[in-house]
Amino acid sequence: MKNINNKTLDISSLNHWYGHGEMRRHVLQSVSMEISPGEVVLLTGPSGCGKTTLLTLIGALRKVQDGELKVFGKQLFGASRKTRQNLRKNIGMIFQGHNLLRCLTAEQNVQMGADLLNGFSYKARRAQSREWLRAVGLEDHLSKLPHDLSGGQKQRVAIARALAARPKLLLADEPTSALDSSTGREIVDLLKKLALEQSCSVLMVTHDPRILDVADRLLQMEDGQILPSV
Numbered sequence: 001m002k003n004i005n006n007k008t009l010d011i012s013s014l015n016h017w018y019g020h021g022e023m024r025r026h027v028l029q030s031v032s033m034e035i036s037p038g039e040v041v042l043l044t045g046p047s048g049c050g051k052t053t054l055l056t057l058i059g060a061l062r063k064v065q066d067g068e069l070k071v072f073g074k075q076l077f078g079a080s081r082k083t084r085q086n087l088r089k090n091i092g093m094i095f096q097g098h099n100l101l102r103c104l105t106a107e108q109n110v111q112m113g114a115d116l117l118n119g120f121s122y123k124a125r126r127a128q129s130r131e132w133l134r135a136v137g138l139e140d141h142l143s144k145l146p147h148d149l150s151g152g153q154k155q156r157v158a159i160a161r162a163l164a165a166r167p168k169l170l171l172a173d174e175p176t177s178a179l180d181s182s183t184g185r186e187i188v189d190l191l192k193k194l195a196l197e198q199s200c201s202v203l204m205v206t207h208d209p210r211i212l213d214v215a216d217r218l219l220q221m222e223d224g225q226i227l228p229s230v
């Protein structure tokens with residue numbers, strides 16, 4: 001399917017509920033938003049307002065219950081498992097908790113991201129993995145297992161892994177929360193550079209006031225709704 005309006009993300013009247021019966025909660029309430037190729041958008045809002053739920057829906061990790069959600073022009077409402085799987089190949093995700101494989105080294109974890117690339121030899125993919133690990137300042141930790149890395153270092157491996165797959169959309173849930181201020185700055189600058197060089201759109205949830213200036217646009221969320229921009 002052709003992406004006619006050329007938006008990376010196009011959401012209209014998206015609703016989401018958790019629970020059943022009396023426990024049913026309306027956590028996303030008629031959310032509408034768009035993101036263009038190469039745009040860096042920051043999403044802020046109080047804990048529990050629905051940011052992670054929104055990110056996981058966009059990342060095709062959950063089924064859309066109600067409303068329109070198009071990623072690269074593909075409608076996710078009613079989409080098959082296969083469609084969602086295919087879409088995820090072009091979406092990089094950096095979530096809290098890192099999700100690194102414990103039995104693989106930092107380099108092997110990043111290589112898993114690079115392995116999603118078609119048309120590159122094993123050697124080229126390994127070189128690219130090393131390049132990304134260098135870019136996030138971990139060139140001296142290639143062969144370490146996750147449990148030998150600090151929280152911030154694990155976060156950086158997760159970031160390198162997401163970038164190695166050259167996504168067209170990067171979803172990041174508080175990517176700098178475990179990092180000191182200068183590393184956090186370097187990481188967001190790197191994400192911004194990627195966005196510019198590869199026309200990769202970035203949607204980043206953050207509570208970190210130090211990085212707000214990286215955004216092309218700021219979105220604020222409250223009680224499951226995107227607030228009108230002022």
Ligand SMILES: Nc1ncnc2c1ncn2[C@@H]1O[C@H](COP(=O)(O)OP(=O)(O)OP(=O)(O)O)[C@@H](O)[C@H]1O
Pocket residue numbers: 018019027045046047048049050051052053054
């Ligand atoms: N799997 C789930 N089942 C039931 N309720 C959930 C589930 N996941 C999240 N919730 C609830 O939905 C609401 C929105 O959660 P969500 O994690 O999307 O918010 P958030 O803005 O990302 O919060 P935080 O900033 O603390 O990560 C919260 O009240 C949360 O408790």
